Amino acid sequence: xxxxxxxxxxxxxxxxxxxxxIPLSLKPLAARLSALLPRGRVxxxxxxxxxxxxxxxxxxxxxxxxxxxxxxxxxxxxxxRGTKSLGLPVVMRGAGTSLSGGPVAVxxxxxxxxxxxxxxREINAEGFWCEVESGVTLNDLDxxxxxxxxxxxxxxxxxxxxxxxxNVASNAGGAHCFRYGVxxxxxxxxxxxxxxxxxxxxxxxxxxxxxxxxxxxxxxxGSEGTLAAFTRFxxxxxxxxxxxxxxxxxxxxxxxxxxxxxxxxxxxxxxxAIEMLDPRGVAMVESSQMxxxxxxxxxxxxxxxxxxAALVDARVAPVSEILRQAGALDVMFSEEDTIRKKLWKARKxxxxxxGQLSPSYVVQDAVxxxxxxxxxxQLVYDEADAAGIRAVNVFHAGDGNLHPNFLFDSRLPGxxxxxxxxxxxxxxxxxxxxxxxxxxxxxxxxxxxYMPLVFGPDSMRLQLAVPAxxxxxxxxxxxxxxxxxxxxx
Amino acid sequence: MNAFPPMQTERIFVPFLDEVDGTLxxxxxxxxxxxxxxxxxxxxxxxxxxxxxxxxxxxxxxxTHAPAxxxxxxxxDNILGMNWRLPSGRVARIGERVVxxxxxxxxxxxxxxxxxxxxxxxxxVIRLRPDCGFTLTARxxxxxxxxxxxxxxxxxxxxxxxxxxxxxxxxxxxxxxxVMVHCIPAEAPIFASxxxxxxxxxxxxxxxxxxxALPPCDGLPDLVCKTTPDRVLRLANDLAAKVERVxxxxxxGVVHLHLKPGPDLPxxxxxxxxxxxxxxxxxxxxWHSRWLPSTPPPLTESSWIExxxxxxxxx
Numbered sequence: 001x002x003x004x005x006x007x008x009x010x011x012x013x014x015x016x017x018x019x020x021x022i023p024l025s026l027k028p029l030a031a032r033l034s035a036l037l038p039r040g041r042v043x044x045x046x047x048x049x050x051x052x053x054x055x056x057x058x059x060x061x062x063x064x065x066x067x068x069x070x071x072x073x074x075x076x077x078x079x080x081r082g083t084k085s086l087g088l089p090v091v092m093r094g095a096g097t098s099l100s101g102g103p104v105a106v107x108x109x110x111x112x113x114x115x116x117x118x119x120x121r122e123i124n125a126e127g128f129w130c131e132v133e134s135g136v137t138l139n140d141l142d143x144x145x146x147x148x149x150x151x152x153x154x155x156x157x158x159x160x161x162x163x164x165x166x167n168v169a170s171n172a173g174g175a176h177c178f179r180y181g182v183x184x185x186x187x188x189x190x191x192x193x194x195x196x197x198x199x200x201x202x203x204x205x206x207x208x209x210x211x212x213x214x215x216x217x218x219x220x221x222g223s224e225g226t227l228a229a230f231t232r233f234x235x236x237x238x239x240x241x242x243x244x245x246x247x248x249x250x251x252x253x254x255x256x257x258x259x260x261x262x263x264x265x266x267x268x269x270x271x272x273a274i275e276m277l278d279p280r281g282v283a284m285v286e287s288s289q290m291x292x293x294x295x296x297x298x299x300x301x302x303x304x305x306x307x308x309a310a311l312v313d314a315r316v317a318p319v320s321e322i323l324r325q326a327g328a329l330d331v332m333f334s335e336e337d338t339i340r341k342k343l344w345k346a347r348k349x350x351x352x353x354x355g356q357l358s359p360s361y362v363v364q365d366a367v368x369x370x371x372x373x374x375x376x377x378q379l380v381y382d383e384a385d386a387a388g389i390r391a392v393n394v395f396h397a398g399d400g401n402l403h404p405n406f407l408f409d410s411r412l413p414g415x416x417x418x419x420x421x422x423x424x425x426x427x428x429x430x431x432x433x434x435x436x437x438x439x440x441x442x443x444x445x446x447x448x449x450y451m452p453l454v455f456g457p458d459s460m461r462l463q464l465a466v467p468a469x470x471x472x473x474x475x476x477x478x479x480x481x482x483x484x485x486x487x488x489x
Numbered sequence: 490m491n492a493f494p495p496m497q498t499e500r501i502f503v504p505f506l507d508e509v510d511g512t513l514x515x516x517x518x519x520x521x522x523x524x525x526x527x528x529x530x531x532x533x534x535x536x537x538x539x540x541x542x543x544x545x546x547x548x549x550x551x552x553t554h555a556p557a558x559x560x561x562x563x564x565x566d567n568i569l570g571m572n573w574r575l576p577s578g579r580v581a582r583i584g585e586r587v588v589x590x591x592x593x594x595x596x597x598x599x600x601x602x603x604x605x606x607x608x609x610x611x612x613x614v615i616r617l618r619p620d621c622g623f624t625l626t627a628r629x630x631x632x633x634x635x636x637x638x639x640x641x642x643x644x645x646x647x648x649x650x651x652x653x654x655x656x657x658x659x660x661x662x663x664x665x666x667x668v669m670v671h672c673i674p675a676e677a678p679i680f681a682s683x684x685x686x687x688x689x690x691x692x693x694x695x696x697x698x699x700x701x702a703l704p705p706c707d708g709l710p711d712l713v714c715k716t717t718p719d720r721v722l723r724l725a726n727d728l729a730a731k732v733e734r735v736x737x738x739x740x741x742g743v744v745h746l747h748l749k750p751g752p753d754l755p756x757x758x759x760x761x762x763x764x765x766x767x768x769x770x771x772x773x774x775x776w777h778s779r780w781l782p783s784t785p786p787p788l789t790e791s792s793w794i795e796x797x798x799x800x801x802x803x804x
Contacts, residue, residue, distance in 0.1 A: 104702050126641065127719035130739065149645065170593040182589055184598065189773045194618060199791070204773020206742055208553075208715035211770045213786040214794065218565075218598035222591045234773065242647040264508050266532065268621040268673045308647045310679050367587040371509045399589050400510070424493075439589035451491035454592055456499030458581040458803070466594040469793040478786030483595065 030382040036082040039071035052111050055098040059360035059410040064105035065415040068169030069113045073231040081197030089487045093227040100444030118191035122441035128237045129205045134165030134230045148370050157348040171222035173440030176274045178398030179272045189234035190220045225477040227470040246340040247333040249323040250298040252376040257299040260326030261397045269315040273303040274398030281394040285346045292342040350394040358407035368435035372401040380404045387418040401439040443481045501572050501582045511617040517546040517610040533617035540708045551559045551709040551779045559740040563651045565598045570614035577803045599703035604750050607801045623674040626702045629666035632692040636666045642687045657728040659739040708734050710745035712758050715774045718742040
């Protein structure tokens with residue numbers, strides 16, 4: 001049997017003999033891919049490919065020509081060696097939870113799904129590091145690390161399914177980044193496979209440069225699959241905090257919420273997380289199965305402090321006082337796991353709930369100085385209301401990392417254009433107030449058009465030099481990050 | 490997508506202090522004293538100083554880490570942006586003034602410790618932290634093994650997040666373990682109690698606590714070795730016999746070596762570096778000295794460097 005345009009065709013023995021004599025380069029794509037991945041899987045049927053057409057930015061669909069699932073790192077290397085002869089774009093993909101149109105085949109080509117690379121190879125709790133393959137999911141890693149008394153802090157909401165590979169590619173963040181920082185703060189080393197099949201280890205358990213003169217892993221982290229395929233990482237770990245308190249406070253308006261955020265970020269308790277849900281976000285949660293009794297009609301802050309019990313217990317009263325003094329309508333706090341987990345489940349499920357409210361949605365990811373929070377959020381409401389587009393804000397307030405969600409119907413003429421106009425206006429204002437386009441989702445193909453707002457002629461030249469060094473033909477993930485990155489086979 | 494036209498001019502940072510975000514843009518040649526005068530009206534601090542006399546740029550060029558990296562991470566996690574002078578003389582903005590970004594490739598972290606091959610910093614945007622007003626310095630003294638036994642007790646619990654630094658200092662035949670705490674005065678007894686409990690668990694370990702002492706000032710290291718936290722004490726011990734002073738930053742896995750000055754200093758540093766390189770490199774560790782030029786890159790790396798050089802030279 002052989003694959004022809006996704007169909008399995010059985011050949012009589014004599015034909016099979018002649019088929020074997022055809023040069024591989026002249027055989028159908030599926031056959032060429034199967035030769036590169038004898039132990040892995042090759043998907044080419046329309047139904048299979050449809051599952052890979054989009055990422056979390058669901059309304060943009062691009063069907064790949066094929067999807068491959070290498071059985072292990074060795075097979076991924078073998079595949080990479082063969083990519084030149086394939087002459088097609090190569091797009092790395094973890095769980096596909098990216099929200100920026102990152103791991104999708106905009107120019108067609110092959111999607112490489114790394115789900116089989118899921119071994120946690122070593123945990124060194126004394127050395128505060130572990131070695132993991134790129135397909136390991138975040139929550140699986142958490143569960144494996146917990147008995148060792150250590151954890152890996154970045155915690156994007158997609159934790160149950162998202163992979164370390166995707167996290168590193170997009171420099172993922174999460175709710176607890178305010179104190180703990182993002183992925184780039186925890187990557188000690190990256191094993192990268194370039195398009196020529198060469199395998200390079202940038203860093204390692206010690207987190208330095210290794211034998212290289214320059215620190216190349218810095219470019220790999222957050223490179224959105226445009227430079228290399230990743231097979232494994234060395235991650236920095238921290239000891240687990242002993243005790244956690246979670247606070248919930250509600251505010252009547254944006255200004256008072258902002259003043260509470262300003263007071264919290266300067267406080268000696270160093271909260272681990274400061275999250276905000278606007279009244280529309282709260283209403284959305286409360287009308288879903290995630291409802292947990294959040295007071296409706298107000299802006300809600302979710303704050304978490306953690307540490308040794310002796311220390312963190314002494315901080316409960318000062319933190320609740322700060323929340324009250326800023327003008328809270330209501331402050332509640334708890335150390336009980338069930339209550340805390342319910343609150344976090346509601347917060348983290350908010351993104352998924354948006355998909356139930358609307359056929360399409362876009363979530364932006366701008367970061368702004370926190371003194372501009374209320375002003376920029378008001379701009380979001382004003383612009384969206386004027387255009388008749390629903391906007392919901394659920395975001396990482398401590399970092400000034402906005403996530404305005406625009407709900408629309410991409411099938412309705414003009415709806416997408418309205419969202420793009422609002423996004424454009426928002427991004428212009430974000431840059432004017434000193435912010436940036438993306439804090440943790442990456443640029444993908446969703447925000448690449450905004451990059452000229454950020455980079456002038458010299459810094460743009462520097463930016464484009466990085467793919468020029470590692471992937472000059474832009475065969476890896478073309479048309480991402482920068483619009484001009486087009487692959488000409 | 491509504492694409493924007495290319496920008497004709499480079500955006501650069503202008504000096505600022507944002508007391509809400511705790512960010513400050515200051516010249517790369519600013520010293521601790523300059524920084525102190527800028528931040529004084531606000532309850533903020535920059536904890537990563539190695540030497541109050543040296544400029545921030547000299548410190549960053551001397552090491553990737555400072556003692557307070559134990560709590561706040563290396564310099565690259567505390568420098569958010571730079572105005573960078575390219576070899577062409579033009580100035581480009583690198584990084585941001587906000588604490589999170591995934592906008593484009595991370596030139597900031599790449600350039601920060603790359604020397605002057607690709608240009609040089611003019612200004613830094615640094616991240617400040619809340620100044621809680623109280624500092625506690627703990628000095629553990631005792632036998633080598635007893636002190637070493639205290640280190641995992643300090644690091645392998647949730648308390649680790651709250652130590653500004655945990656450093657083993659070896660000087661001649663003497664050694665001590667230094668722990669820095671920065672907190673509000675009301676929390677000082679809680680930290681002191683935990684430190685006493687750790688000291689009392691070690692045989693023959695004596696603890697002295699100093700309130701509001703000046704932050705540690707080890708000076709700029711002559712040689713820096715990066716390894717893993719579980720190997721750092723052994724590496725420090727191995728090297729201690731050959732140098733004046735060793736400061737091991739225990740969680741960061743960094744050893745700062747201070748050598749006696751002299752005309753043969755670069756030679757002695759080179760010899761030391763060669764003696765540890767074979768151990769450090771396989772772990773993804775490295776060595777670095779402000780006195781020595783970078784070693785020539787391997788062939789593969791040369792081509793990548795060449796491409797970047799063409800970009801920074803504007804060709």
